[in-house]
Amino acid sequence: MMFPTPPPTEELLEHIEELPAPEGLVYAGAEILFKRLADFPNIKEKYPKVMGKLKLSASGAGPLHRPVRDAFVENTGGNIVEGYGLTETTPLVSAGNLFGESPIGVIGLPVPGTEWGIWPSENFDEGPICLGNPNDTNFGEDHTGEICVHGPQVMYEYLNQTEETNDTIKKYEGKL
The missing domain is CATH 2.30.38 (Luciferase; domain 3)
Structure with a gap:
């Protein structure tokens, strides 16, 4: 799914819930998008199918702050990995650990x-x-x-x- 403009949080969650993704999906975005999901009230109760789908999320376009990451992980059960890229690259240069803990503020290893x-x-x-x-x-x-x-x-x-x-x-x- 790609949106030219991020939809309202409830609409995004409805789209994610409808996706046929039994193995999960990768959700990529900037910190503000993760904050919206982290702050969404009762997300686990309202959108239980979303919880199993957000296996891996990739944050870019700026730093990811610990309070946002921790709240997102707590609220959704998903993992967030920070990536690093530039306007002059398409799009990624490096990423944190995809399968384990990735320290905040670390841009990881080159792809x-x-x-x-x-x-x-x-x-x-x-x-x-x-x-x-x-x-x-x-x-x-x-x-x-x-x-x-x-x-x-x-x-x-x-x-x-x-x-x-x-x-x-x-x-x-x-x-x-």
Whole structure:
């Protein structure tokens, strides 16, 4: 299901309840959508079929705060995983643990086929601070910068916007 504009919460719950999804479904959205479900009164009693369907939910488009996640999990019985993506990727770069506990505020591991690293925010040409390897001595909170990614989901350019492309899309060792 995709909605150009999120429907009222009751309408969304009715749609989810009607879906033939005996194995469950993946529900993706921004924090505000999870908050609406977390705050919905008596959701378990009013929409009992929804509870077994919300097996996995993916949160993106910004941070997921602990009170929202905890209330959603308590109210629906579902799990939420945070994902990380960019406008320039289609759509995902990394995700938390899909099958277990995922700490709040952690963007997880790169999806298959994705490489990433941390570059100095002010000077890309200096090269990477670290290349996404936790064993790298430059990996950690003491070494901050900008996340740069390479993978099949990274766009090639902004259409007909050469200056914006040159400002945003960089190459390192021949990779976008």
